[in-house]
Amino acid sequence: MSNTENNEEPGAAVPAGQKGSWTSFLKAIASFSGDLSSLTAPPFILSPVSLTEFPAYWCERPELFAAISSGKNEEERALLVLKWFISTLKGQYSSRNEKMGSEKKPLNPVLGEVFFGTWPDRDGRGETRLIVEQVSHHPPVTAYHIQNASKGVTLQGHSAQKTSFSGGSIVVKQIGHAILDVKLESGVSEKYLITLPTLNIQGVWLGSPYTELGGSSVIQSSSGWNASIEYKGKGYFSGKVHSFKATLSHPHSHHHPHVVEGQWSTTSTPKTNISSSRVLERNGCFTDVNGPKEEVTVKSIEEQGPWESRNLWKVVSAGIRTGDFDTAAKDKSRIENEQRQRRKDEREAGTSWDLLYFDHVDEDPIYEKLAAMGQIVPATEDGYILKDAPLPHPPR
Numbered sequence: 001m002s003n004t005e006n007n008e009e010p011g012a013a014v015p016a017g018q019k020g021s022w023t024s025f026l027k028a029i030a031s032f033s034g035d036l037s038s039l040t041a042p043p044f045i046l047s048p049v050s051l052t053e054f055p056a057y058w059c060e061r062p063e064l065f066a067a068i069s070s071g072k073n074e075e076e077r078a079l080l081v082l083k084w085f086i087s088t089l090k091g092q093y094s095s096r097n098e099k100m101g102s103e104k105k106p107l108n109p110v111l112g113e114v115f116f117g118t119w120p121d122r123d124g125r126g127e128t129r130l131i132v133e134q135v136s137h138h139p140p141v142t143a144y145h146i147q148n149a150s151k152g153v154t155l156q157g158h159s160a161q162k163t164s165f166s167g168g169s170i171v172v173k174q175i176g177h178a179i180l181d182v183k184l185e186s187g188v189s190e191k192y193l194i195t196l197p198t199l200n201i202q203g204v205w206l207g208s209p210y211t212e213l214g215g216s217s218v219i220q221s222s223s224g225w226n227a228s229i230e231y232k233g234k235g236y237f238s239g240k241v242h243s244f245k246a247t248l249s250h251p252h253s254h255h256h257p258h259v260v261e262g263q264w265s266t267t268s269t270p271k272t273n274i275s276s277s278r279v280l281e282r283n284g285c286f287t288d289v290n291g292p293k294e295e296v297t298v299k300s301i302e303e304q305g306p307w308e309s310r311n312l313w314k315v316v317s318a319g320i321r322t323g324d325f326d327t328a329a330k331d332k333s334r335i336e337n338e339q340r341q342r343r344k345d346e347r348e349a350g351t352s353w354d355l356l357y358f359d360h361v362d363e364d365p366i367y368e369k370l371a372a373m374g375q376i377v378p379a380t381e382d383g384y385i386l387k388d389a390p391l392p393h394p395p396r
Helices: 016-031 051-059 062-070 074-093 314-322 325-349 365-373
Strands: 046-050 105-107 114-119 128-136 141-148 153-166 169-183 189-194 198-202 210-214 216-221 226-232 243-249 258-263 267-270 358-361 383-386
Touching: 046 051, 046 314, 051 062, 051 074, 051 105, 051 114, 051 128, 051 141, 051 153, 062 074, 062 128, 062 141, 062 153, 062 169, 074 169, 074 189, 074 210, 074 216, 074 226, 074 243, 074 258, 128 358, 141 383, 153 383, 169 365, 189 365, 210 226, 216 365, 314 325
Parallel strands: 046 105
Antiparallel strands: 114 128, 128 141, 141 153, 153 169, 169 189, 169 198, 189 216, 198 210, 216 226, 226 243, 243 258, 258 267, 358 383
């Protein structure tokens, strides 16, 4: 809802010492016609986390990721993929900054920034590994690769954002996609194209932003199963926050489609019969994310290379967390100025930045095939794939 609907004054949640910069920021976004991601946000609304860490949110419930290949048939695996995907949404979009009280603007990564992490093997689920690299600066693009080799499950994708201001909310159109590859014991490989929802950042006028998902996203399987997820937030008179409705169907199935409804930040329930115990929670829910999540395991900052996210941004992050915004702003400017100087030096030398872990591809035939099956537009999109022999550490 807007501040008018809540009967609260603009900037009600803004710290007293930051109201001036917040007012200036509101005026800037209201009159800005380009991509808002290029604007400098007030210090108090900055997150201490870089965007290169965000792909880790895909796997904060690693047991669900690992379980996908255990499905006994194509239909059950499609249900397990949908269950895992819905269960990632809370971590990705509503609990990034629970300790900080509201949604924060993540730090913009620099070209070449990397992030590594693991989810250790527990209860026989196998180890899951994550590699992330900032592969483009203009436009900013983050590529990622998540793999549980022992279970034959791999997620690879890239993401970018185009941000605008509309109706009192910041609208973030997520650009990019992910391809999930599931290798079965038979040697067959199933692939799933996953598109990304639109983010509506509400509560901006109050200085206490939060995220609602809008529009829809699609999961298209090479087996023919298609999941369409529609997102809807709380209206003025009715509805609940973070609501969704997912419909899973197959063009040649004689059964009724599977329909799941609920709130992606809490629980959801099947509206059609899903008898598989592999898919349902013990309480009968399709998804239940009220329990604890498992954050990614990373090396200590002392063990990280200079281009790894938490080491690169350590001074900025510490300043934001402790409220020392002057120190945070100074080191943020230093990093950004060094980035600009590198791009200038490359232009003058006629050289370009070499990616370490990913290769850019102008065309992705897997994406194009699955997009055509799911009638997804655009039907053609470039992408990034992991190199055959990635290096263990970035030798910058």
